[in-house]
Amino acid sequence: MQDIKEFNLKELESEFLSLGIKAYHARQIFTWIYKKGVFDFSRMSDLSSKLKKLLDDKFKILDLKLIQSRKSKDGTKKFLFELADKNLIEAVIIPAQGRVTGCVSTQGGCKFSCKFCASGLLGFKRNLTCSEILGEILYLKSDIYGRNLTHIVFMGIGEPLDNYDNVLEAIRIINSKDGFNIGARRITISTCGITPAIKRLAEENLQIELSVSLHAANDKLRSNLMPVNKKYPLKELIKACKEYSLKTNRQVTFEHILIKGVNSSLKNAQDLVKLLEGFKLSKINIIPANYIKELHIEPADKTAMILFKDYLVKYGVHVTLRKERGEDIGAACGQLRLQHEKE
Numbered sequence: 001m002q003d004i005k006e007f008n009l010k011e012l013e014s015e016f017l018s019l020g021i022k023a024y025h026a027r028q029i030f031t032w033i034y035k036k037g038v039f040d041f042s043r044m045s046d047l048s049s050k051l052k053k054l055l056d057d058k059f060k061i062l063d064l065k066l067i068q069s070r071k072s073k074d075g076t077k078k079f080l081f082e083l084a085d086k087n088l089i090e091a092v093i094i095p096a097q098g099r100v101t102g103c104v105s106t107q108g109g110c111k112f113s114c115k116f117c118a119s120g121l122l123g124f125k126r127n128l129t130c131s132e133i134l135g136e137i138l139y140l141k142s143d144i145y146g147r148n149l150t151h152i153v154f155m156g157i158g159e160p161l162d163n164y165d166n167v168l169e170a171i172r173i174i175n176s177k178d179g180f181n182i183g184a185r186r187i188t189i190s191t192c193g194i195t196p197a198i199k200r201l202a203e204e205n206l207q208i209e210l211s212v213s214l215h216a217a218n219d220k221l222r223s224n225l226m227p228v229n230k231k232y233p234l235k236e237l238i239k240a241c242k243e244y245s246l247k248t249n250r251q252v253t254f255e256h257i258l259i260k261g262v263n264s265s266l267k268n269a270q271d272l273v274k275l276l277e278g279f280k281l282s283k284i285n286i287i288p289a290n291y292i293k294e295l296h297i298e299p300a301d302k303t304a305m306i307l308f309k310d311y312l313v314k315y316g317v318h319v320t321l322r323k324e325r326g327e328d329i330g331a332a333c334g335q336l337r338l339q340h341e342k343e
């Protein structure tokens with residue numbers, strides 16, 4: 001049975017025509033699913049019973065099974081879902097004043113083996129489909145009674161730019177007026193730095209926010225922490241990011257987690273200043289690393305973090321210090337899945 005979320009509006013209209021269903025029903029279905037968050041044909045009250053039955057026989061809408069959910073003291077809520085083929089993925093709701101962000105996975109597992117990240121520990125399984133990605137968002141949307149999802153970040157399990165086509169297809173529906181209608185500037189792709197895909201993204205004519213997981217500003221350390229750097233070293237990566245910011249006129253964010261004893265010294269901060277010299281449309285987001293016992297990862301001390309930040313500020317780098325959310329519920333990438341698989 002086909003997932004109806006694989007179709008964009010145009011495709012669904014022609015699919016309907018080929019099934020002898022009037023094309024205008026496609027827009028009705030889009031409204032029910034993406035605007036009203038209804039994922040049961042029988043509840044779509046303006047459709048005839050005959051049509052509801054036909055659609056029910058032909059299509060599924062949401063095929064995610066909730067395995068576990070956890071709510072943090074700060075309101076962050078994390079979900080562990082099982083896909084139809086039993087793969088496990090995670091998604092998170094992060095409420096804040098004036099905004100609600102949904103964080104979604106793009107792959108089952110991850111192949112990039114960053115040394116500080118729990119997502120890769122169980123290996124790579126497969127890419128998520130467009131409908132599975134949209135399914136996560138649909139589920140999150142249905143869980144935030146009275147509020148609406150305002151932002152989407154691709155910061156769950158997996159590397160979004162390694163599943164380029166499906167992620168872009170999903171983004172077009174997230175962004176479209178007939179879909180979730182979330183503006184491109186409110187959609188963030190976070191990448192470990194797949195340079196050719198960043199170049200490709202710059203050509204999409206979409207103002208998507210680009211966030212790059214940098215975590216080290218010299219090739220030796222970065223290749224150590226993030227093996228992807230051996231293939232796409234810093235010089236090329238930064239060049240592609242500059243191109244991206246020029247093409248889209250958007251600021252690129254560089255994520256830098258601070259891991260105790262690894263990448264949080266003033267020498268590391270100095271490398272960062274040098275690397276981003278002259279890159280006007282850029283910002284660094286400093287984040288304390290989450291504890292990952294299995295990987296012996298610990299956050300840097302508060303003092304080290306402040307010194308690191310102050311150094312960057314002193315040299316004119318635009319820097320923010322991100323408050324870690326949902327730490328008490330294992331909200332960092334891949335942590336919940338890892339815990340669940342080990343239980």
Ligand code: SAH
Binds near residue numbers: 160193212332
């Ligand atoms: N593959 C993409 C998307 C994952 S986003 C990427 O690399 O950007 C998840 C974010 O969480 C990334 O910035 C990642 O570096 C970060 N992360 C992973 N492990 C972490 C940890 N132990 N503590 C804090 N952040 C972590």
